[in-house]
Amino acid sequence: MNKISEKILDKIKQQHIIPKPKWQFLLKDYLIWVVFIIATIIGSLSIGVIIHLLVDFDWTAYQYLDKGFFEYFVISLPYLWLVLLIIFVILAYYQFRHTKKGYKYRPYTIVLLSVSVSFILGLSLFAIGTARRADHLLSEAVPSYERMIKRKSHVWMNPENGMLAGKIIFVTNQQSFLLEDLNNKKWTIYNTDALKHEVIIIEIDEMIRIVGEQRGDNIFNADRIMPWQRMQGKSGMRKFR
Amino acid sequence: MQHLRECEGKTDEELVELLLVNQHFYLCLMRRYEDKLMRYIRRISDFYVEEAEDILQEVFLKVYQNINNFDFTLKFSSWIYRITHNQVISYHRRKEARPKAYDLSNEEFDVFDTLVSEIDLELNIDQDYLRQSLNKVLENIDGKYREVLILKYWEQKDYQEISDILKKPIGTVGTLLNRAKQKFKSELVKQNINL
Numbered sequence: 334m335n336k337i338s339e340k341i342l343d344k345i346k347q348q349h350i351i352p353k354p355k356w357q358f359l360l361k362d363y364l365i366w367v368v369f370i371i372a373t374i375i376g377s378l379s380i381g382v383i384i385h386l387l388v389d390f391d392w393t394a395y396q397y398l399d400k401g402f403f404e405y406f407v408i409s410l411p412y413l414w415l416v417l418l419i420i421f422v423i424l425a426y427y428q429f430r431h432t433k434k435g436y437k438y439r440p441y442t443i444v445l446l447s448v449s450v451s452f453i454l455g456l457s458l459f460a461i462g463t464a465r466r467a468d469h470l471l472s473e474a475v476p477s478y479e480r481m482i483k484r485k486s487h488v489w490m491n492p493e494n495g496m497l498a499g500k501i502i503f504v505t506n507q508q509s510f511l512l513e514d515l516n517n518k519k520w521t522i523y524n525t526d527a528l529k530h531e532v533i534i535i536e537i538d539e540m541i542r543i544v545g546e547q548r549g550d551n552i553f554n555a556d557r558i559m560p561w562q563r564m565q566g567k568s569g570m571r572k573f574r
Numbered sequence: 575m576q577h578l579r580e581c582e583g584k585t586d587e588e589l590v591e592l593l594l595v596n597q598h599f600y601l602c603l604m605r606r607y608e609d610k611l612m613r614y615i616r617r618i619s620d621f622y623v624e625e626a627e628d629i630l631q632e633v634f635l636k637v638y639q640n641i642n643n644f645d646f647t648l649k650f651s652s653w654i655y656r657i658t659h660n661q662v663i664s665y666h667r668r669k670e671a672r673p674k675a676y677d678l679s680n681e682e683f684d685v686f687d688t689l690v691s692e693i694d695l696e697l698n699i700d701q702d703y704l705r706q707s708l709n710k711v712l713e714n715i716d717g718k719y720r721e722v723l724i725l726k727y728w729e730q731k732d733y734q735e736i737s738d739i740l741k742k743p744i745g746t747v748g749t750l751l752n753r754a755k756q757k758f759k760s761e762l763v764k765q766n767i768n769l
Contacts, residue, residue: 337604337608337612337627337630337631337634338601338604338605338608338634339601340631341600341604341631341634341635341638342597342598342600342601342604344635345597345600345635345638346597350635350638350639351639352594352638352639352640352641352642353639353640353642353643354642355642355643357642358640358642358643433645436737436741436742436743437737437743437744438743439743439745439746
């Protein structure tokens with residue numbers, strides 16, 4: 334036997350075959366780790382932005398729409414970021430699996446680890462405001478981004494369905510005031526019989542949400558006036574007067 | 575041939591370090607593995623001897639070209655078996671064929687004794703009959719189970735080595751091996767092979 338060994342050694346000598354340099358393998362290994370780290374960071378950012386969007390959303394507005402909570406919940410989830418999260422978790426898993434020791438871990442261990450790390454990092458990015466800034470940056474830089482995200486402002490900029498939000502810019506009298514909505518359109522609001530949340534004072538610069546009925550191109554009858562920011566632990570009719 | 579004498583008593587990993595300086599030490603490594611890998615290729619595939627030799631040549635060239643990628647935390651044996659395993663799969667793909675028959679004809683009786691004792695069957699079998707039956711049984715077992723059986727019982731690899739060769743977690747290797755033994759046992763029953 335042994336003729337194959339001799340043949341190969343001859344071939345190596347005759348054809349001057351040399352081992353590939355170590356740096357090529359190191360570069361490949363580093364690239365795998367770099368892509369893994371980038372995927373984990375983007376996955377974490379996705380979680381951060383998801384938390385930011387969920388916290389910022391108005392989950393109680395379904396009661397003013399012709400929808401149940403479940404339907405409202407399903408149509409309001411930030412699917413763009415959920416899809417990004419899934420893509421980058423899969424990419425991180427794939428990269429980790431291709432590191433030198435990646436095969437030693439079971440797939441669910443890698444996925445669990447990747448999701449846990451992304452969740453902790455994502456929570457930190459949310460806490461330090463990076464997630465909010467990333468969302469804001471994308472919103473300004475990518476026009477189509479806003480169309481793919483469901484926000485509290487989108488829910489409340491819906492006058493034809495009786496929901497409006499904006500800033501009071503002029504108080505005409507006890508019965509009406511002028512409002513600049515979130516798209517900078519000006520409205521005359523009639524609030525004669527409106528229930529007002531106990532924290533609401535009709536004064537300039539107050540940010541409010543209104544439930545009512547559109548009566549003209551820029552006229553709106555208010556039934557209920559609430560502060561823009563939800564009052565933690567304060568909700569229900571007893572808060573209105 | 576001076577180098578061949580210098581190789582005596584050296585581990586594979588020490589030879590890898592030496593061959594990075596002097597290519598002649600590669601001959602020692604190849605000689606150590608030539609027969610073993612030839613048998614392994616024939617066991618896990620249905621290739622003719624000539625084809626198996628082609629694969630082995632590709633393996634040796636690949637090992638030499640990629641020697642700088644060898645991870646010294648692994649056994650060299652696991653690494654070269656892994657490359658061989660991959661090369662066999664790649665050769666199969668090129669041929670667009672799946673393995674069917676295997677060369678398990680020599681020195682397999684001890685292996686079979688061990689395997690049979692591990693799946694709680696009593697061995698009471700004529701050796702010629704065993705020889706004929708063995709190929710038939712393994713032929714009908716799914717490739718992933720067959721290979722793990724071959725590595726464990728024919729190549730005498732432990733769980734860690736199998737894990738490194740197949741690039742699967744040790745736990746998965748254990749599960750695969752248990753299932754493989756069950757499949758082996760049920761295939762024996764299915765084929766009405768009396769032990």
